[in-house]
Amino acid sequence: MTTSVLITGTSSGIGRATALRLARRPELTVYATARRPETLADLAGAGARVLPLDVTDETSMAKAVAAVEAEHGAVGVLVNNAGYGEYGTIEETGLDGVRRQFETNVFGLSRMTQLVLPGMRRAGRGRIVNVGSMGGRIVFPAGGYYHASKYAVEALTDALRFEAAPFGVKVSLIEPGLIRTSFGDTAAHTLAGSAAPAGPYAALNVAADRQMAQSYGSKILSASPETVAKAIEHAVTASRPRTRYVVTPAAKALIHTRRLLGARIFDAYLRMQFKAAA
Template sequence: MSHPTNPEHTSTGPVLVTGCSSGIGAATADLLVKAGHTVYATARRTDTLTELESAGARVLPLDVTSEESMTAAVRAVEAEHGRVGALVNNAGYGEYGTIEETDLDKVRQMFETNVFGLSRMVQLVLPAMRAAGTGRIVNIGSMGGRFTWPVGGYYHATKYAVEAITDALRNEVRPFGIHVSLIEPGLIRTRFEGTAMGSEAAAEAQSSPYAALLTASASATGSGYANPVLATGPESVARVVLKAVESGRPRSRYVVTPAARAMIAARTLGGDRVWDGIVRQQFKA
């Protein structure tokens, strides 16, 4: 179902979305196109963007771990439009494992994508946004930026970092007419869960002192994503991103899925004792 073109979209300017090869990024770019926006869909490999290009998105190569690639993408949009109207920082993935056993080189790579790539994209688009006195930045965080499961500590750390960066940024750029929103999805059925479970499986070994925990974590992850009450499709996140891009007064935070809201509330209101009890029940620890 297509959305009617809103004439006010022209004031938003072009929307640059990172990580559009699949999942949330692909759904977001597609919905924004249908809503009448000029959308630049990006990914490391543009051959993953053919469907979005056919739908009307403009495609650009963009690797958020490469300074040259990030600079080139932003310059391409600015060369045609003068500025990026809205940046949707979606690129990210999860590297899972215990704190003791996870390869820290892999953790550093994850931080490069989830935290430093996001931050550098913000730095690159802001000068033109400030000069124009308007702009939108939408960071895709996670409910995992508000609480932490065992075996996910390093991934959660990247999302906690996105929380802090977004909070600081929102207040830094408000005087320049720039709105900043954080999207906090719950369990979203994308390729993410396969990556997460794969990284757990790679770390699991019979000789590991955490073998039972890793097995329980993989089981909980699989059952959680398979549960239609707990998990939903990427289109639900795309609809919220559209609100953040188009709203005259966007919220600072959007939590996606009732289950995510419930878990955030349990962690925030219950304190450590309640949360640790939930963890023990979930992982039978």
């Protein structure tokens, strides 16, 4: 009997790469999901099963979990991957957009977790892999609301790991650095639309936009989605998965630098970086 793996947000980027990688493993039955399942034809061709799933819609989430449970009894592995970045300064960013982001990045992840856990507890086993970000450990200007959503994922994952352990459920957190997906373009788009060109934060927004473009375009600072998919594969299949997987050398260096230097020195580092980008 194969283990079922339900992955959210597989229409592009990390989710797509993960579905393709896991679908190659004969012991796994991969359920690739997206709001528009017609975008997943290539994943179906690679052996994944395709389901519609919108993590901001209760009915959609419940139906997807029920479909997997009807065939397997329980969801064997949940990979909470769906997410995006709403960028802009704290003062200027519209809170409607922030709420939409939290619905996807935090509440959708939480509700999917709630839906699969009863089945996992009955089965006495299961795995939940949350895709967070290095942005849950460090903060860059003009990204506060996105970082807040990923800090929330950190907290939820740490609590869940302890709570679910007695029931045989293992929980891991994936913390990617800069990954070459459409995420950077989405973040830049929301940043551009968050403030007036002549507003008080105009110079900061321009610098942040350029910094993102340069960083995501760097093959030294960024990595491919397949790099993250490999870490997720380990979390899904290893007998003793890690609690955290920090992905990319640059992410590891930045997290340790922030921890070692403290807030004031890290702020000084940021001022240098954003001045160079302006």
